[in-house]
Amino acid sequence: MLVNFFQGLKDAGVPVTPRELLDLLKAMEARLAFADMDDFYFLSRTVLVKDEKYFDRFDRAFGLHFRDLEGLDDIIEAMIPEDWLRSEFMKQLSQEERDKIESLGGLEKLIEEFKKRLDEQKKRHQGGNKWIGTGGTSPFGQEGYHPEGIRVGPNGKNQRAVKVWDRRDFRNLDDSVELGTRNIKVAMRRLRKFARTGAADELDLDDTISSTARNAGYLDIKMVPERHNAVKVLLFLDVGGSMDPHVRVCEELFSAARSEFKHLEHFYFHNFLYESVWRNNVRRHAQRTPLLDVMHKYGHDYKVVIVGDASMSPYEIVQPGGSVEHWNDEPGQVWLQRLRNTYEKCIWINPTHQEDWQYTQSIGITRQLMEDQMYPLTLDGLEQGMSFLSK
DSSP states (O other): OHHHHHHHHHHTTOOOOHHHHHHHHHHHHTTSSOSOHHHHHHHHHHHHOOSGGGHHHHHHHHHHHTTTOSOHHHHHHHHSOHHHHHHHHHHTSOHHHHHHHHHTTOHHHHHHHHHHHHHHOOSOOBSSSSSSEESSSOSEEESSOOTTOEEESSOOSSOOOSSEEOOOOOOOOOTTTOOHHHHHHHHHTTSOOEEEEEEEEEEOHHHHHHHHHHTTTOOOOOEEEEEEEOOEEEEEEEOSGGGGGGHHHHHHHHHHHHHHOSEEEEEEESSSOOSEEBSOSTTTTTSOEEHHHHHHHSOTTOEEEEEOOOOSOTHHHHSTTOOSSSOOSSOHHHHHHHHHHHOSOEEEEEOSOGGGGGGOHHHHHHHHHTTTOEEESSHHHHHHHHHHHHO
């Protein structure tokens, strides 16, 4: 059964290997998961999935393979005599609980009545003392109270139900959909180069222990500078116009970048890079920074990240005077090429859906100018972009 499950994961695009399958088999032999679908789900996901971006693919493959099973309990019940199961179940109850069950007519009567009311009920019910629902004092439902009842759903408050009827739903994640500041940070951590500079204000525990031992037990505290990401990043952000629908995700990207990179410089532009950029959008007409000054001030070791949808008239890229806001003596493509000649590592992050890129001529021109180093603003796209910058 697990061989077919393993093949199903590979077909779904989850990068699993035979080594991981063998590890799962060993874990099951050690009974880390036994006769419980939830335990097996979490165990297999922990062993087989090495990156959280594949959780959604794993869940789909898991559901497809085990769709005909409500749980491993069904298999056990089919293998073990029903009378034995019921007697073992009754042994777990106190005398008081047995008496309460008998007051309703016994366990058989309780289950039979539950099925009858489930067939009769046509809508959701809240409160009350008869129908299946939430709250109330009906023997059937959730978050109510009845000592001889059947709980429907997980995590009841009173924990006094005879049987739990539960539906399992597994969460879907997708590296092309969910971003969020935390996930963007995770993707950006591929671009790291640690160094220790500045004041020595962090305890070096290993050196302190060694020095103290060499000093005949007299405490010899050693301090080191804080360890931080030494990567330097120049971030250029397109604002206004067609970028307005992407404001939220760009804010998340900007917030994550400021958190991850100690050496981060950011500037804004509109549609395409020209002879000047700015830091403050409110004062962008009065306080601009020449792009040449940026290239002279920040060294060649900076990594350049340009964020924009690259959606505009082609004239804004290839013609003098193409800018919609001012007269530019030189085309935008000239300034982009100068930037790329100055900095060895440069990428373009595009927030529009990648499948739509082919329909916009300006995106095609920009990709060509970037030598195809354009990536979608998704977790997978960010990881690819950070991987290129880190080489």
